[in-house]
Amino acid sequence: MFVDNLTELQSLESWSTRKTTAICVNVIEETHDVKTFQFKTEQAQLFHFKPGQFIGIQVTIDGERHNRSYTIASSPTRPHVLELTVKLDPAGSVSPWLHQNIKVGSSLELRGPAGRFNCMDIKSNKVLLISAGSGITPVMSMARFWCDQSADKDIHFVNWSRSVQDIIFRRELALLDHQHANFNLEVVCTKPGLTENWLGRRGRLNKNLLLDIVPDLHERTIFCCGPEGFMEQLKTCLQQLDFDMSQYHDETFDPGGKKKSKLAAEKVEAQKMRDEKPDGPFNLTFKKTGKTVIVEADEILLERIEAEGIAIESACRAGNCGCCQVKKLSGDTNTVNEIGLHSERKQENFILTCTTRLESDVELDI
Ligand code: FES
Structure with missing residues (x-):
């Protein structure tokens, strides 16, 4: 190694x-x-x-x-x-x-x-990285990436943490702030605690505080990651400030690593699928090889494709990233979560194989 x-x-x-x-x-x-x-x-x-x-x-x-x-x-x-x-x-x-x-x-x-939330596909020379809690990870990766290269970027990094003890990468952020003139850091604690000697900003996100911290935010491209409630609040603030939302990009993950808004719905849907699943088994045909295999009703399509030795991309295996999409040529399927699939692709009959089971004989364009 x-x-x-x-x-x-x-x-x-x-x-x-x-x-x-x-x-x-x-x-x-x-x-x-x-x-x-x-x-x-x-x-x-x-x-x-x-x-x-x-x-x-x-x-x-x-x-x-x-x-x-x-x-x-x-x-x-x-x-x-x-x-x-x-x-x-x-x-x-x-x-x-x-x-x-x-x-x-x-x-x-x-x-x-x-993941489409990244600073290579979305480019800008003047950025605002905003994070809350453990949502700091993707924007920290961006900050490290730019600072390591002494990139010619104007970077403003604002992190919301609950208390001083909760600030992730605290020393490294301070070091980046110290070493890079184009890197400006602001850490805001929502509940610093009475015993904590916190001299920085405190308080929850609101539009006045945001504008006070980043007066030129209208000139920046925003990358944000944090809990869903925080991101909703940020979007509300930005809309109130007439921010051009085409320059706003975000990513939401809960601490458990799943898209939070989908968790409850996924569980209900999964149970529904188990309760209502058609009997099966079904024929699954791969158009490019002409091969047909027998698939049980409770088999995850992606796993079966992999088991057949067919090359297919995958990452999240939970319907979030869109990596595992393939075009369905015929048949009925049931997909639990397809947040990672663009609506145009859906209309073109693409499906996410990692969250899909068969409900009839199906043919795929692979
Ligand atoms: S692997 Fe991410 S959506 Fe299927």
């Missing part, structure tokens, strides 16, 4: 973006409930991705498989190690498992990267 000669260093390959087994090489306690896990591949490889993107992980807990998406916190300018910064959600299942079980030497299966 460790490279210490130039020839080897220069010949390192990029990681597989389909499925990679990564080994944990370090665990950093960022705050009382946030840990950063650093990963490498078994044979040294380079992690290439776009800052802001996420990867999918799959873990098995008590015999049940769980798929989650976590934004990559590290920067592709330091490609030897991939970092996932995970906040413990005591009510969740995956983040407590990661906090408890991922130690130096543990392995984890990664898929991806994926």
Whole structure:
């Protein structure tokens, strides 16, 4: 895993973006409930991705498989190690498992990267990075990426944290602020606590505070990540300030790594699918090879495609990223979550295979 000669260093390959087994090489306690896990591949490889993107992980807990998406916190300018910064959600299942079980030497299966929320596809020279809580990870990746390259960008970074103890990457942010003249940092604590000697700003997000912190926000492209309530509040503020929303980009993940707004609906839908699923089995035909296989009604389409050895992209495996889409030529299917599928693609009959089961014989354009 460790490279210490130039020839080897220069010949390192990029990681597989389909499925990679990564080994944990370090665990950093960022705050009382946030840990950063650093990963490498078994044979040294380079992690290439776009800052802001996420990867999918799959873990098995008590015999049940769980798929989650976590934004990559590290920067592709330091490609030897991939970092996932995970906040413990005591009510969740995956983040407590990661906090408890991922130690130096543990392995984890990664898929991806994926995600349109990134600073390579969305370009701007004057940016405002806004984050709340553990939503800091994608914008931290962007900040690291630009600062590592001394990029000619005007960067304003505003982070909302609950208390001083909850500020993730606090020392590194202060260092970036100190070392880069084009990087301006503002940390706001909503509840600093009486015993905390916090001299910075405090209070909840509102339009006056926002404008006070970033008077030139109308000239900036905004990248925001945080809890859903925070992002809704920010959008309301921006609309009240007549901000051009075409310059606003966001990403929402809950601490458990799933799109929060979809969680409850997904569970209900999944149960509905189990209750109402047609009997099956069904014929699944792959147009390009002409092969037809028998598929049970409860099989996840993506897993079956993979089992047949057909190359298909995947990352989140939860309907969020859109990686696993294929065109359906005929038949009925049931998809639990398709937030990652653009409406135009839906109209063209594309489906997300990671959240889809068959309800009749189906033909796919692969
Ligand atoms: S793998 Fe992300 S939507 Fe299917």
